[in-house]
Amino acid sequence: MKVLLIRRENIGDLILTTPLISMLAKEHQVDVLVNTYNMPVLDGNPHVTNVYHYTKSHHETSLKAKIGAVAHRLKTTLDIWRTGYDVALIAGNWNKRALTWARLSRAKRVISIGEDAPAVITDRIPYIQEKMHLVEELVQLARPLGCELRPGKLELYVTPAEIEQAAEKISTQNKLPLYGLQISSRKPNQRWPVEYFIELAHRLSQREPCRIMLFWSPGSSDNPMHPGDDEKAAVIAQSCSDIDLIPYKTSNIRELMAGMALCDQIVTSDGGALHIAAGVGKPVVALFGNSDGYHWGPWQVPSRVLEATDNHVNSLSTDQVYGSFIDLRNEVLSQEVTG
Structure with missing residues (x-):
């Protein structure tokens, strides 16, 4: 299956998602949507097929840069819509902005954490109540796809x-x-x-x-x-x-x-x-x-x-x-x- 993993947050959040990406990639094509701020941590990651990115508007100061960011976001939106996905996976708890990207993917299944999520999310993982590392929490998102592996190490690829x-x-x-x-x-x-x-x-x-x-x-x-x-x-x-x-x-x-x-x-x-x-x-x-x-x-x-x-x-x-x-x-x- 083609899986779009949505991870819009900070650098650490994306790094802590790399064990989940590795798990999913054993059985599926994994594409990832990130922002320009955290995107470099995926450079060289062999488990990611395609990386989509956009710039958060508050990261740009000039009008020209803001216009460029909007133009690129429109291109990213169109690329995701054209590709179409079997599964959209929101890494972490659901939120409205991530859900917008999931809808654009035209995915048949949308997976996220939060039993209070809207009906468009087909697979709702209950909020984690026990004390658990974020890596362990994130891999719960792979369970609806039949993945029961234990998460491995964080994966960053620094070139020689x-x-x-x-x-x-x-x-x-x-x-x-x-x-x-x-x-x-x-x-x-x-x-x-x-x-x-x-x-x-x-x-x-x-x-x-x-x-x-x-x-x-x-x-x-x-x-x-x-x-x-x-x-x-x-x-x-x-x-x-x-x-x-x-x-x-x-x-x-x-x-x-x-x-x-x-x-x-x-x-x-x-x-x-x-x-x-x-x-x-x-x-x-x-x-x-x-x-x-x-x-x-x-x-x-x-x-x-x-x-x-x-x-x-x-x-x-x-x-x-x-x-x-x-x-x-x-x-x-x-x-x-x-x-």
Whole structure:
């Protein structure tokens, strides 16, 4: 069958959908509708036949860009309608905008989560009441198609050329352990303080000879469209000039994927970068403020999940994060020795 999978949300949501895509692709053709923001995570994915995309209007600032986005959305709409699908699958809970795309697909069956969904959704998966990781929740959508497989790992495909470019930027001739610190988060309650990252970097460097890659969301904090952490990264880099810390500025998701692929272990708060780290198979120490670790935690990679008791990562001390990092590092090294 031809399946159109609709995933309109953020980068992390799409990455966490890749195990479902892989499961469906074992029996069916899978095409995916995404937006231009999250689309790069599907580059090179062998389980996706066609990728349709559109631009969210609030991501464009100029009138010319907005007109171009509308024109491309019309083309995407026509392409989906012309193709026609056996099944449209809304990844996650149903919503009106995703449902509009499902209708355009002319699918005979529409699958989504939500028993309160309108009748056009033919297969309604009940809302999940038990504690469950999002990956496990999403694969429930494959059950109406007879797929009972267990979900595998997250799947991101970084090319050798991309990794080589990233390696050239940091000069990887040095064989010291390479640790990643990712400082950005979209949610304020998930932002660990700059001074904590500075202290953590110094403690890791004092413990053993190592190199540290600093990752962050590019851009100024006062950018109304895409606020970034250039200022925070500059403070950390200046305060860590006495250790081997490499500010790794990225301009797109693919560069972040390639940079993280070089690391031996990563610290990051919950968000898209966390799932990129897990998607390239890296051990992760994940910091959670006002989101649930059981639902959004690292999927099928060695990890430590630290959850703040007051819903803000500020309450996680450097002692806690450092201790979890070293504990995880020792576990990974032990597993490598035992094979």
